[in-house]
Amino acid sequence: MHPEFIIVKKDAQPHVAHIQLNRPKELNALNLQLMGELRDALKELDADDSTRVIVLSGNDKAFAAGADIKQMAGKTAIDMYNIDQFSTWDTIKKTKKPIIGAVSGFALGGGCELAMLCDMIVASETAKFGQPEIKIGVMPGAGGTQRLTRAVGKALAMEMVLTGKFISAREAQQAGLINRVVPVELFLEEAFRLAAEVAQMSPLAVKMAKEAVLKSFDTTLEEGLHFERKNFYLLFASEDQTEGMQAFVEKRAPVFKGR
Numbered sequence: 001m002h003p004e005f006i007i008v009k010k011d012a013q014p015h016v017a018h019i020q021l022n023r024p025k026e027l028n029a030l031n032l033q034l035m036g037e038l039r040d041a042l043k044e045l046d047a048d049d050s051t052r053v054i055v056l057s058g059n060d061k062a063f064a065a066g067a068d069i070k071q072m073a074g075k076t077a078i079d080m081y082n083i084d085q086f087s088t089w090d091t092i093k094k095t096k097k098p099i100i101g102a103v104s105g106f107a108l109g110g111g112c113e114l115a116m117l118c119d120m121i122v123a124s125e126t127a128k129f130g131q132p133e134i135k136i137g138v139m140p141g142a143g144g145t146q147r148l149t150r151a152v153g154k155a156l157a158m159e160m161v162l163t164g165k166f167i168s169a170r171e172a173q174q175a176g177l178i179n180r181v182v183p184v185e186l187f188l189e190e191a192f193r194l195a196a197e198v199a200q201m202s203p204l205a206v207k208m209a210k211e212a213v214l215k216s217f218d219t220t221l222e223e224g225l226h227f228e229r230k231n232f233y234l235l236f237a238s239e240d241q242t243e244g245m246q247a248f249v250e251k252r253a254p255v256f257k258g259r
């Protein structure tokens, strides 16, 4: 089945896939179908050996302006419970390969939360990040109170969540929410440049390193260090470790295979 609300290019660049959110008239509002399509595409790319890194973008005007308010407006608490849309988010969160968010324009509500599910974020100068749910009588539900607070600290997170204030790409970078800001005509190019850099590394080491960095968000330092050490040891069972170290000794570029 072809997705309707996303565009997937598996080999947008060697070893780099591109998923573009594609509901431009609705500013890429995240309805249930779009989120299901995104989940399925990420699952497929995660299982595909030729893909090492995934770039997730919207368009120049919007990464995503949030969950689809029109779809949610008439729902009851029991409807929301039964729809269980967060199981989709939980599956997306389990993607092992790195996802680079390429954000331009609005990244609001669920859109900001989706950007924060990415492992790195490249933003255009026009990007605006915000959790405006408070203005429509609710609050963030897909990690906005947790990931935002961990990224930017309590003071700014509380202000954004309680007032719905947007922050610019520059403010987001200063606060530690995103990796870099570039002119709007370059944001995709820069995201792909970063993706290409990561795609040159051992894909096994990249996945295990991502897993270990994310572990730091929900465990103690001692347990996190223990987890890191296990993954570190495990990589010594890979051909990529032999190749990487041999290549260093032989003063040549390594050829990693993900084994």
Ligand code: CO8
Binding pocket: 025, 026, 027, 029, 030, 035, 065, 066, 067, 068, 069, 070, 071, 085, 106, 108, 109, 110, 111, 132, 133, 136, 139, 140, 141, 142
């Ligand atoms: N849901 C549905 N439709 C939307 C959304 C949205 N979140 N955002 C924009 N649209 C639609 C508009 O209704 C409009 O459609 P139409 O032309 O048919 O009226 C079209 O997109 C263009 O929007 P605007 O005319 O409003 O464009 P502006 O440039 O004037 O304004 C804004 C842009 C400021 C982004 C404005 O559209 C806006 O405030 N949007 C809503 C932002 C928001 O509140 N987001 C949070 C939503 S709640 C949420 O995300 C909860 C997350 C919970 C978990 C996630 C589960 C998936």
